[in-house]
Amino acid sequence: MKKRTVKLSVAEQKQHNLEIIYKLLPILSFLILIGVWLLAASVENARFPSPTAVWERYLLLCEKPIKKIGLLGHVLTSLRRVFIAFAIAWSSGIAFGILTGWNKKMGAVLNPIFNAVRAVPPLAWIPLITIMFGTGEGPKILVVFIGAFMPVVVNTQAGMSNIKQLYLNVGTIFNANKYQRLFQIAIPSALDAIFAGLRTSVSSGWMVVLAAEMLGAKAGVGFLITRGMESGDQALVLISMICIGLVGALLAIVMQIMEGVICPWTRKK
Amino acid sequence: MNKKNSDYKVEVKNLTKYFGDLHVLDDISFNIKKGEFVCVVGPTGCGKTTFLNLLTRIYYPTEGDLYIDGESADPKKHNLAFVFQEPSSLPWLTVEKNLRFGLELKKVPKSEIDRRVEEIIRLLGLEQFRNSYPHQLSVSTAQRIIIGRAFAMNPDLLLMDEPYGQMDVKLRFYLEDEVIRLWKELGSTVVFITHNIEEAVYLAERVLILTNKPATIKEEVVIDMPHPRDVSDPKFIELRKYITSQIKWW
Numbered sequence: 001m002k003k004r005t006v007k008l009s010v011a012e013q014k015q016h017n018l019e020i021i022y023k024l025l026p027i028l029s030f031l032i033l034i035g036v037w038l039l040a041a042s043v044e045n046a047r048f049p050s051p052t053a054v055w056e057r058y059l060l061l062c063e064k065p066i067k068k069i070g071l072l073g074h075v076l077t078s079l080r081r082v083f084i085a086f087a088i089a090w091s092s093g094i095a096f097g098i099l100t101g102w103n104k105k106m107g108a109v110l111n112p113i114f115n116a117v118r119a120v121p122p123l124a125w126i127p128l129i130t131i132m133f134g135t136g137e138g139p140k141i142l143v144v145f146i147g148a149f150m151p152v153v154v155n156t157q158a159g160m161s162n163i164k165q166l167y168l169n170v171g172t173i174f175n176a177n178k179y180q181r182l183f184q185i186a187i188p189s190a191l192d193a194i195f196a197g198l199r200t201s202v203s204s205g206w207m208v209v210l211a212a213e214m215l216g217a218k219a220g221v222g223f224l225i226t227r228g229m230e231s232g233d234q235a236l237v238l239i240s241m242i243c244i245g246l247v248g249a250l251l252a253i254v255m256q257i258m259e260g261v262i263c264p265w266t267r268k269k
Numbered sequence: 270m271n272k273k274n275s276d277y278k279v280e281v282k283n284l285t286k287y288f289g290d291l292h293v294l295d296d297i298s299f300n301i302k303k304g305e306f307v308c309v310v311g312p313t314g315c316g317k318t319t320f321l322n323l324l325t326r327i328y329y330p331t332e333g334d335l336y337i338d339g340e341s342a343d344p345k346k347h348n349l350a351f352v353f354q355e356p357s358s359l360p361w362l363t364v365e366k367n368l369r370f371g372l373e374l375k376k377v378p379k380s381e382i383d384r385r386v387e388e389i390i391r392l393l394g395l396e397q398f399r400n401s402y403p404h405q406l407s408v409s410t411a412q413r414i415i416i417g418r419a420f421a422m423n424p425d426l427l428l429m430d431e432p433y434g435q436m437d438v439k440l441r442f443y444l445e446d447e448v449i450r451l452w453k454e455l456g457s458t459v460v461f462i463t464h465n466i467e468e469a470v471y472l473a474e475r476v477l478i479l480t481n482k483p484a485t486i487k488e489e490v491v492i493d494m495p496h497p498r499d500v501s502d503p504k505f506i507e508l509r510k511y512i513t514s515q516i517k518w519w
Contacts, residue, residue: 166357169327173351174371174422175344184374188361265361265402 049235057235078220085144093149097156122147135216147208151200159193195259278303278458283333295483306459308469311479317462350424352432358403358414365399389417409436429461470509
């Protein structure tokens with residue numbers, strides 16, 4: 001390819017500089033965060049652990065795992081719970097959302113009940129579930145299921161009831177039967193809304209699993225945080241928090257990649 | 270009576286349509302012969318699109334009815350294709366899958382779908398866009414998909430609702446010739462709605478002029494000129510001027 005020899009104009013140069021600044025700003029904000037952290041830890045009599053103290057605690061955690069489960073083990077325990085819950089919540093939530101969003105009669109019957117139940121935050125279910133089912137694996141997965149199910153249903157319903165009339169008209173012209181209308185027009189056109197629901201359910205589910213674990217578990221990241229709190233081990237709490245943040249961000253990235261693969265038409269030009 | 274007029278593809282009888290209090294079509298009656306190319310022109314918003322939507326049963330008439338081959342119009346029985354005014358390609362399908370869409374819904378054998386779709390892709394020069402999604406294409410290319418999708422159906426009756434409204438002049442001229450060529454090759458009956466009078470005179474064997482809302486047929490003009498037509502031919506200009514003077518919505 002021929003090398004470009006034209007010089008950038010002043011305005012172009014300005015725009016180019018701005019683009020570089022936008023790329024650098026996130027790094028800067030991260031540095032500020034660490035700076036504030038260092039500052040907070042350096043205050044006299046501060047009990048807040050410094051980044052180095054957290055790092056050392058991490059190394060110690062690798063040496064002496066809590067409950068004989070490494071940090072990664074705890075993360076995987078939490079992830080296992082959410083993934084089981086997601087599998088159930090996604091399949092049932094999408095099916096329920098399609099049913100109530102597409103079929104007006106079913107929607108009229110089931111939506112009022114669903115909306116009443118939806119108004120109760122997932123965490124408010126924990127006491128009732130604990131009384132009824134105890135604090136085993138099943139009840140934890142059930143709480144996460146509730147947290148993940150609601151957003152999937154809400155978004156699927158919205159997607160299914162707002163299908164562009166034009167697309168349905170295309171089906172009418174080609175004499176699509178009701179199954180073709182549903183599976184070849186309605187559901188594909190609602191897929192991006194459904195995916196928005198899945199994305200929300202991931203963040204909501206990840207949040208709820210931690211809460212469920214904090215209220216009684218023998219493993220998991222939520223358990224680690226509680227353990228840290230009970231023993232006044234702030235460094236452990238911070239490690240857990242960082243882990244939660246990283247895993248949450250990772251899950252979001254995975255969802256984005258999944259959406260790009262399953263719905264390639266939603267990618268930008 | 271319908272059987273007597275068996276060389277008519279479309280018979281429209283006393284067609285009237287109200288949307289609530291809005292009177293859109295008023296007692297329209299006319300016939301379209303098998304294999305005829307008819308353009309419908311009229312003032313903007315006069316009900317041209319409503320008329321087409323009645324033919325396809327997206328809407329139902331308030332009074333009167335439309336018959337295709339002597340039977341009340343029904344997309345279940347009649348092989349119709351429609352080119353919508355708005356871009357109506359399905360965004361979740363690639364260009365090729367959009368072209369296959371109608372044929373697959375109608376369960377046409379796969380080998381036949383392959384053959385027709387390949388031909389349309391070649392005719393409309395869509396080879397390089399085969400695996401693109403509609404949003405990656407320009408508006409005019411996306412509209413070519415829709416036209417291709419309609420032609421791929423080999424329809425008995427092809428309905429086109431201002432299909433070239435959003436295209437540049439060069440592509441419009443090209444696709445106008447393309448429509449004529451495909452119409453002659455396939456022997457389809459075409460109802461083509463446009464507000465572009467030159468386009469109507471260039472394409473149609475017969476032009477129906479609609480009045481303002483509530484629309485009724487003001488006049489039928491037969492364009493007795495062989496294709497391809499020369500837009501600078503005095504007869505062409507005369508017809509264009511005449512139809513323009515008959516519409517006069519400004």
